[in-house]
Amino acid sequence: MRRLLVSTVIVLCTAANGALAYQQDPNTLDIYFLDMVGGGSTLIVTPLGESVLIDTGSLEPKHRDADRMYQACRHAGLEHIDYLITTHFHSDHFGGILELTKRIPVRCFMDKGALPPRHEQENKQFKQLYALYQQATGGNVERIRAGDDIPLRNDPSAEIPQIKLHCVVSEKQVEGFSGDIDVPIEGFTTKKPDTSDNGRSIALVLTYGKFKFFAGGDITWNVEHHLAHPVNRIGKVDLYQVTHHGLDQSNNPLLLKALNPTICVAMNGPRKGIQPNTFAALKALPDVKAIYQIHYNTQYGDEGNTSGDLIANAKGQEGGFIKVSVGPEKKIFAVSIGMKRRRKWFQIQ
Numbered sequence: 001m002r003r004l005l006v007s008t009v010i011v012l013c014t015a016a017n018g019a020l021a022y023q024q025d026p027n028t029l030d031i032y033f034l035d036m037v038g039g040g041s042t043l044i045v046t047p048l049g050e051s052v053l054i055d056t057g058s059l060e061p062k063h064r065d066a067d068r069m070y071q072a073c074r075h076a077g078l079e080h081i082d083y084l085i086t087t088h089f090h091s092d093h094f095g096g097i098l099e100l101t102k103r104i105p106v107r108c109f110m111d112k113g114a115l116p117p118r119h120e121q122e123n124k125q126f127k128q129l130y131a132l133y134q135q136a137t138g139g140n141v142e143r144i145r146a147g148d149d150i151p152l153r154n155d156p157s158a159e160i161p162q163i164k165l166h167c168v169v170s171e172k173q174v175e176g177f178s179g180d181i182d183v184p185i186e187g188f189t190t191k192k193p194d195t196s197d198n199g200r201s202i203a204l205v206l207t208y209g210k211f212k213f214f215a216g217g218d219i220t221w222n223v224e225h226h227l228a229h230p231v232n233r234i235g236k237v238d239l240y241q242v243t244h245h246g247l248d249q250s251n252n253p254l255l256l257k258a259l260n261p262t263i264c265v266a267m268n269g270p271r272k273g274i275q276p277n278t279f280a281a282l283k284a285l286p287d288v289k290a291i292y293q294i295h296y297n298t299q300y301g302d303e304g305n306t307s308g309d310l311i312a313n314a315k316g317q318e319g320g321f322i323k324v325s326v327g328p329e330k331k332i333f334a335v336s337i338g339m340k341r342r343r344k345w346f347q348i349q
């Protein structure tokens with residue numbers, strides 16, 4: 001589905017919070033990191049106007065996250081969402097799905113094809129939220145396995161770069177690795193097997209021409225190890241969605257070094273991530289030019305906060321998104337915060 005208006009340079013969209021004006025290039029890839037206050041939701045709008053929403057934030061407070069996702073869709077000029085991918089079944093990643101589908105239709109639902117471990121299935125909150133998930137999807141969900149591509153459309157004339165969204169991890173299966181990810185490896189720090197659904201999360205790589213983006217959901221340390229070693233399976237990325245909100249049980253430095261990102265965006269909350277070890281590891285990466293955060297981190301002061309101009313929601317604020325735009329055949333991409341459009345440009349590596 002194409003965007004509502006693709007040929008004009010200045011497009012006026014009326015969002016739920018009023019009229020907005022923004023610049024739109026029909027061949028641009030846009031990625032929106034939405035403020036779910038410590039939850040996850042990332043909206044991708046492809047150069048041909050298809051849309052992918054990765055995760056749907058939380059149910060409570062009711063309507064907050066669904067309204068924010070819907071507003072971002074309106075801002076992007078979307079009439080529907082083509083693919084809605086749920087990375088895993090934790091309340092901060094799939095709680096808002098039913099309320100969202102009441103606001104905007106979804107063409108195709110996708111998930112990892114398995115429920116959380118038994119001890120999480122017995123959780124009262126999971127039972128409540130999974131009933132809402134089933135209501136939203138009608139049970140019609142496609143399974144994504146490591147190695148699968150999400151079938152995005154490409155320009156048949158190939159005048160603009162090809163876009164590809166590829167799954168590298170699902171249900172603790174790492175593409176290209178057939179062993180048990182939790183077996184200790186001599187010479188490396190491995191952690192106890194993650195028995196939560198975080199470790200079973202879907203991880204995705206999006207490429208558009210030379211631009212590369214890694215979104216790992218909430219995968220944890222041992223899974224990350226096998227993405228980086230002995231083979232660097234993803235390679236260098238331009239954009240890194242800081243895994244698991246920036247928590248230290250994820251963000252294995254081995255993978256951070258392998259990804260060697262230019263820009264990092266953390267989907268943290270005021271009291272959830274970025275934790276000091278992860279923040280220090282990100283800052284130490286050789287090519288990192290900026291670390292963006294969705295929220296000011298009230299827990300760790302300078303050990304968990306980037307500079308103020310890179311934080312979408314400073315103290316007391318809420319709801320601002322971070323937007324990354326990648327044009328065709330350009331060697332640069334733009335990052336801006338919320339509606340204020342404080343845009344910075346970075347080199348594609």
Ligand SMILES: [Zn+2]
Pocket residue numbers: 038039040090092093218244245
């Ligand atoms: Zn999470």
